[in-house]
Amino acid sequence: MKTIILNGNPVEAEENTTVLTCAQKAGVRIPTLCYHKMLSAYSGCRVCLVEVSHRESKAPPRLMPACSTIIDDNMVVDTESETVKKARVFIIELMLSRCPDSEVIRRMAEEYGVFSGENDDVVRDYLLNRAPRVKETNCVLCGLCVRVCAEITERHALSFETRGVQRVVTSPFRKVASKCIGCGSCAYVCPTKTITVEEAE
Amino acid sequence: MASQYRMNLMVCTGTGCVSNKSLNIIDALNREIEANGLAEEVQVIPTGCNGFCANGPIIVVHPEEIFYQLVSEEDIPLLVEEHLLKGRPVQKLMYTPPETKNPVPTMSEIGFFKKQMLIVLSNRGIIDPENIDEYIARGGYKGAAKALTEMTPEQIIEEIKASGLRGRGGAGFPTGKKWEFCRNAKGDEKYIICNCDEGDPGAFMDRSVMESDPHEVLEGMVIGARAIGAKHGFIYLRDEYPLALERVLKAIDQATEYGLLGEDILGTGFDFTISVNRGAGAFVCGEETSLIGSLEGMVPEPRTRPPYPAVSGYKGSPTNINNVETWGNVPHIIARGAKWFSGIGTETSKGTKVFSLVGKVNNTGLVEVPMGIKLREIIYDIGGGIPDNKKLKAVQTGGPSGGCIPASLLDIPVDYESLKEIGSIMGSGGMIVMDEETCMVEVARYFLSFTLGESCGKCSPCREGTYHMHTILENITKGKGREEDIELLEKMGTLIKQTALCGLGNTAPNPVLTTIKHFRDEYEAHIRDKKCPAKVCKALITYTISKEKCTGCTLCAKNCPSKVITGERKAVHVIDQSGCIKCGICKSVCRFDAVEVE
Numbered sequence A: 001m002k003t004i005i006l007n008g009n010p011v012e013a014e015e016n017t018t019v020l021t022c023a024q025k026a027g028v029r030i031p032t033l034c035y036h037k038m039l040s041a042y043s044g045c046r047v048c049l050v051e052v053s054h055r056e057s058k059a060p061p062r063l064m065p066a067c068s069t070i071i072d073d074n075m076v077v078d079t080e081s082e083t084v085k086k087a088r089v090f091i092i093e094l095m096l097s098r099c100p101d102s103e104v105i106r107r108m109a110e111e112y113g114v115f116s117g118e119n120d121d122v123v124r125d126y127l128l129n130r131a132p133r134v135k136e137t138n139c140v141l142c143g144l145c146v147r148v149c150a151e152i153t154e155r156h157a158l159s160f161e162t163r164g165v166q167r168v169v170t171s172p173f174r175k176v177a178s179k180c181i182g183c184g185s186c187a188y189v190c191p192t193k194t195i196t197v198e199e200a201e
Numbered sequence B: 001m002a003s004q005y006r007m008n009l010m011v012c013t014g015t016g017c018v019s020n021k022s023l024n025i026i027d028a029l030n031r032e033i034e035a036n037g038l039a040e041e042v043q044v045i046p047t048g049c050n051g052f053c054a055n056g057p058i059i060v061v062h063p064e065e066i067f068y069q070l071v072s073e074e075d076i077p078l079l080v081e082e083h084l085l086k087g088r089p090v091q092k093l094m095y096t097p098p099e100t101k102n103p104v105p106t107m108s109e110i111g112f113f114k115k116q117m118l119i120v121l122s123n124r125g126i127i128d129p130e131n132i133d134e135y136i137a138r139g140g141y142k143g144a145a146k147a148l149t150e151m152t153p154e155q156i157i158e159e160i161k162a163s164g165l166r167g168r169g170g171a172g173f174p175t176g177k178k179w180e181f182c183r184n185a186k187g188d189e190k191y192i193i194c195n196c197d198e199g200d201p202g203a204f205m206d207r208s209v210m211e212s213d214p215h216e217v218l219e220g221m222v223i224g225a226r227a228i229g230a231k232h233g234f235i236y237l238r239d240e241y242p243l244a245l246e247r248v249l250k251a252i253d254q255a256t257e258y259g260l261l262g263e264d265i266l267g268t269g270f271d272f273t274i275s276v277n278r279g280a281g282a283f284v285c286g287e288e289t290s291l292i293g294s295l296e297g298m299v300p301e302p303r304t305r306p307p308y309p310a311v312s313g314y315k316g317s318p319t320n321i322n323n324v325e326t327w328g329n330v331p332h333i334i335a336r337g338a339k340w341f342s343g344i345g346t347e348t349s350k351g352t353k354v355f356s357l358v359g360k361v362n363n364t365g366l367v368e369v370p371m372g373i374k375l376r377e378i379i380y381d382i383g384g385g386i387p388d389n390k391k392l393k394a395v396q397t398g399g400p401s402g403g404c405i406p407a408s409l410l411d412i413p414v415d416y417e418s419l420k421e422i423g424s425i426m427g428s429g430g431m432i433v434m435d436e437e438t439c440m441v442e443v444a445r446y447f448l449s450f451t452l453g454e455s456c457g458k459c460s461p462c463r464e465g466t467y468h469m470h471t472i473l474e475n476i477t478k479g480k481g482r483e484e485d486i487e488l489l490e491k492m493g494t495l496i497k498q499t500a501l502c503g504l505g506n507t508a509p510n511p512v513l514t515t516i517k518h519f520r521d522e523y524e525a526h527i528r529d530k531k532c533p534a535k536v537c538k539a540l541i542t543y544t545i546s547k548e549k550c551t552g553c554t555l556c557a558k559n560c561p562s563k564v565i566t567g568e569r570k571a572v573h574v575i576d577q578s579g580c581i582k583c584g585i586c587k588s589v590c591r592f593d594a595v596e597v598e
Helices: A019-025 A082-098 A103-111 A122-130 A144-151 A185-189 B015-019 B022-035 B073-085 B132-137 B142-149 B153-163 B175-184 B205-212 B214-228 B242-257 B288-295 B324-336 B338-342 B375-382 B416-421 B440-454 B460-477 B485-499 B503-507 B510-527 B555-559 B585-589
Strands: A002-006 A009-013 A049-054 A062-065 A075-078 A159-161 A168-170 B007-012 B042-047 B059-062 B066-068 B191-196 B232-238 B262-265 B270-279 B319-323 B352-359 B365-370 B392-397 B403-406 B430-435 B543-545 B595-597
Touching: A002 A019, A009 A019, A019 A049, A019 A075, A049 A082, A062 A082, A082 A103, A082 A122, A082 B460, A082 B485, A122 B460, A122 B485, A144 A185, B007 B015, B007 B022, B015 B022, B015 B205, B022 B042, B022 B073, B132 B214, B132 B242, B142 B214, B142 B324, B153 B175, B153 B214, B153 B324, B153 B338, B175 B214, B175 B319, B191 B205, B191 B214, B191 B288, B191 B324, B205 B214, B205 B242, B205 B324, B205 B352, B214 B232, B214 B242, B214 B270, B214 B319, B214 B324, B232 B242, B232 B288, B242 B270, B270 B288, B288 B319, B319 B324, B324 B338, B352 B375, B365 B375, B375 B392, B392 B440, B392 B510, B403 B440, B403 B510, B440 B460, B440 B510, B460 B485, B460 B503, B460 B510, B485 B503, B485 B510, B543 B585, B555 B585, B585 B595
Parallel strands: A002 A075, B007 B042, B191 B232, B191 B319, B232 B270, B352 B430
Antiparallel strands: A002 A009, A049 A062, A049 A075, A159 A168, B007 B059, B059 B066, B262 B270, B352 B365, B392 B403, B392 B430, B543 B595
């Protein structure tokens, strides 16, 4: 067993537990987007960032993804510090500028005060009101569909293509994958409901 | 380097000189030497990069060390006749400093070479990189022999720790400590990797070391493998470096043949092999976890650290990654001792650093300097100053992860801490000199366009954030900047640095943040006055023809690609602004300096 200090309170959990699992057990809520308990951690969306430091280290606290950071004795985790809140809000704002109509992102933005907060923040003003949209899509590139297809159904019918903002999720050669069994797992895990399943003839 | 020859002609065959036809020069030399019956007396040797790339192709004639530059095939008959037959070195092929008119005959008298201190590049221009015997003749594999026969792995690590060597890839992590982590990590299989995925714009240090002295890197890896307990090593080499690839593969074959790689190295019972993996052109592969992913056959994407590769790297095994230059230092430290090495440099940064000195500087090339040297010395004493007597504006170090250092800070010492303090980083060694005609906002936009294109797209702050920062910068350079944009860039940049997944995103905003810090007035001029002080940003400049200076020669009108310059012969010409594409050709062709830019 390992013990961490979570928001000032000692919390015990088994070895190799992630900060996220540990926090969930202790009833501390950390938002997630690209995480699913049945899939490998990806740590791409960055919405679960928390501040992590070590009692025995002089190094300043660092923002780490709760979904893939493994707990250790003497680890000090803060999920609600000013730095964490600012980082979290920034990530949500980035997501919102990418897909302003996505329900799940809007709900998240509401929960974390993106709409109700002060309106004089230049970053928020830019991302919500002025920034051009990268692509007309609600896909946040969380990769849950890619992972569920590879790890659960072991079909590997979906993957990322190209890099940076050009990145998209697609099937091989952009055609219906011969390996796809139409199970609908990808649509099921998609947080923004960008994938739809059609009945075949 | 057989001693029976009276003269050795060392011809540079680094990428720069080869592309300027130095291989043809070698053929021409051999032909001419043969024709003059000198084949028994004079030998031509292809060498690795000499370093003075701007002035290639380069030939250095030993033993006198006569330095010839900008040599072409046509010069060869004259050179052979005058120097080789008659003993009269050819002055017109010698280096002539711009400030004097006196040719400098020998290499060591040239300013570019004077202040350099060579460790990693100590064999440059001296040995044939494709010949292991020449490497051995210069003391090569002595360090490996010592490490394998006289030292325990722990002693090797202690020696590297004591030397103070830090990672030359840029971050500066102590090498000995890194090795120790990996050695102490649990795992039956361990791996070492040489990172030669050099991708910073303007950087070619790793390429040159690989091309000029591949055995040095291999020897460093043998020593590291012994210290860490690895049986296999990878060299991750970007595929854009075909010559480096060819030479390192040849070097591996030769070392294997000599029993310096493979099974039972030097009869010590130690086995170690090296394979080369060609990188397919993703900048993010320079980041160690992405590099490992790529080696494993996956799409290169970084992953969260910890666990660090020293604990869980290639295929989950403990793995140690070092940069080419770091490996290149190792044989020298083991052969000559930690004490010698730690005597060079500053309190916290030991040894030397190789830089590729490029941009608006007279002597472009590869330089190796002791840590702690001042930037001013590199740019003026070694680099020979700024061309056309222009003023220096800034020096960029660390590539897309680094920052711009203003001319006012030229006297800071080059070491890891000092560069970090002013917002830049040591980086892997790219050093781009910028003169007064460089627009710092445009420089920031350029670097952001680079990271935008190279972001892997896994994490949202790097993927989306660099896109937004680039858009904002582009607007500023187009005259569409807004008053709050500087604050916006600063805040967004700081947030991206904190939240991105890997080193690429963590450092991507640095070129923007440092240019704002040191050149805020240029940003303000773009935003408030809609002016580009350096007169670079096309949307913010206008070309006009001076009524006083124009003689009506019609040259500008003839050369204008848009045909928007009108005027009678011998009358003042006028540019129609509505069709001007601001290419600047009129200004460059005008003989009377009549075209003005505002």
